[in-house]
Amino acid sequence: MADAGQLAVLVNTxxxxxxxxxxxxxxxxxxxxxxxxxxxxxQGVCASALIGIVGGGLQGTAVIMLDSAGFxxxxxxxxxxxxxxxxxxxxxxxxxxxxxNMMSGRAxxxxxxxxxxxxxxxxxxxxxxxxxxxxxxxxxCFTLPFAIQSGGTLYLVLSFNAS
Amino acid sequence: MADAGQLAVLVNTxxxxxxxxxxxxxxxxxxxxxxxxxxxxxQGVCASALIGIVGGGLQGTAVIMLDSAGFxxxxxxxxxxxxxxxxxxxxxxxxxxxxxNMMSGRAxxxxxxxxxxxxxxxxxxxxxxxxxxxxxxxxxCFTLPFAIQSGGTLYLVLSFNAS
Numbered sequence: 518m519a520d521a522g523q524l525a526v527l528v529n530t531x532x533x534x535x536x537x538x539x540x541x542x543x544x545x546x547x548x549x550x551x552x553x554x555x556x557x558x559x560q561g562v563c564a565s566a567l568i569g570i571v572g573g574g575l576q577g578t579a580v581i582m583l584d585s586a587g588f589x590x591x592x593x594x595x596x597x598x599x600x601x602x603x604x605x606x607x608x609x610x611x612x613x614x615x616x617x618n619m620m621s622g623r624a625x626x627x628x629x630x631x632x633x634x635x636x637x638x639x640x641x642x643x644x645x646x647x648x649x650x651x652x653x654x655x656x657x658c659f660t661l662p663f664a665i666q667s668g669g670t671l672y673l674v675l676s677f678n679a680s
Numbered sequence: 681m682a683d684a685g686q687l688a689v690l691v692n693t694x695x696x697x698x699x700x701x702x703x704x705x706x707x708x709x710x711x712x713x714x715x716x717x718x719x720x721x722x723q724g725v726c727a728s729a730l731i732g733i734v735g736g737g738l739q740g741t742a743v744i745m746l747d748s749a750g751f752x753x754x755x756x757x758x759x760x761x762x763x764x765x766x767x768x769x770x771x772x773x774x775x776x777x778x779x780x781n782m783m784s785g786r787a788x789x790x791x792x793x794x795x796x797x798x799x800x801x802x803x804x805x806x807x808x809x810x811x812x813x814x815x816x817x818x819x820x821c822f823t824l825p826f827a828i829q830s831g832g833t834l835y836l837v838l839s840f841n842a843s
Contacts, residue, residue: 562806569732569741569799578732578802610812636732636799637819637841639741643725643809648802649773656800678800 524657526628528675531579532661534623535673538616544594545666558660559672562646564588564604566617569636570625570677577677579624580648581617587669591616594667604642614638620673648674687820689791691838694742695824697786698836701779707757708829721823722835725809727751727767729780732799733788733840740840742787743811744780750832754779757830767805777801783836811837 532548539546552558562582570577583591592602592612603609617638625633650658658676665671695711702709715721725745733740746754755765755775766772780801788796813821821839828834 565804567730567741567802567804569734569802571732571734571797571799576797576799578730578799580802605810605812607812607814611814611816614814614816634734634739636734636739636741637814637816637839639730639732639743639839640812640814641728641730641804641809642812644807646804646806646809647768649768649770649805651770651774651777651800651803653774653777653800676800676802 524677527677528659528661530628531620531624531673531675534627535620535663538619538623542595542616544591546663546671547666549662549664552662554660556658556660557648557650557674558662559647559674561585562672563642563644564610564613565641565646566610566613566638567641568617568621568638570621570633571636572634573630573632575630575633575677577675579617579621580674581613581620582646582648582672582674583613584670587665587671588613590665590667590669591671610640610642614640651676687840690787690840691822691824693791694783694787694836694838697790698783698826701782701786705758705779707754709826709834710829712825712827715825717823719821719823720811720813720837721825722810722837724748725835726805726807727773727776728804728809729773729776729801730804731780731784731801733784733796734799735796736794738793738796738840740838742780742784743837744776744783745809745811745835745837746776747833750828750834751776753828753830753832754834770803773803773805777803814839
């Protein structure tokens, strides 16, 4: 269980980790602060990478969701144009998985959470993918939308069990 | 890391747990053994519940994926017809989450894995959702398709890190 303070730290840390690892791989992103919201608020998502976070009393998930333009930006930039952005291709989707891995790794180091482990990313593609907030009591969910400079939107959807 | 024997046990246990918890809530399902495959092989999926499994050296995910008819069957049967099957509704999707929770709970008890924890289910809806196998080395992935007696198909996609 995370209390309100820990939740705020987690959300901020994941957001800033995403921006900093993004910058390191040439992906400039800006958080659209006015659009940060509780719950899930995404649009036109075609690709998603999901990481489970468990341990030390914490249970949650970090999900990166991309619209079509965002997917193209991430794959092209991170692969230096070497990989064709195709959501049905494992190689292209793995690029998104790698970004989510880098983000969680960075965030977990920065929050210095003990005994927390993460699952390998699950890659999901489709049309108009939405993350439906669970009705389970005690689950808090946040959506952070990032505008990618080279085009498109990346949504970071975080859910944690909160006390 | 799970070795080949442990992997087989995990896959069998998740499959049989799904069948037995399904039966308890009135959902008769039969594994289509001829169609069990390595990797991800799903079709026409519109609803998905994903659980992360971490701890005791194990990292993995268990994903329940449903086509439209399967989603209708699961929601109608498990709610006794009380909930309208709508993939964009949290209440209806939570029924799928509950089924995945019950399955993982049962499977983890049966395999008697120590120190293994699971994330709350992540619910994802959309059109033609596919689970793209990660290119990460050491990840083994399996798809178990189940025919639901009252109509539709449920795919159980399991991925684990394997040695």
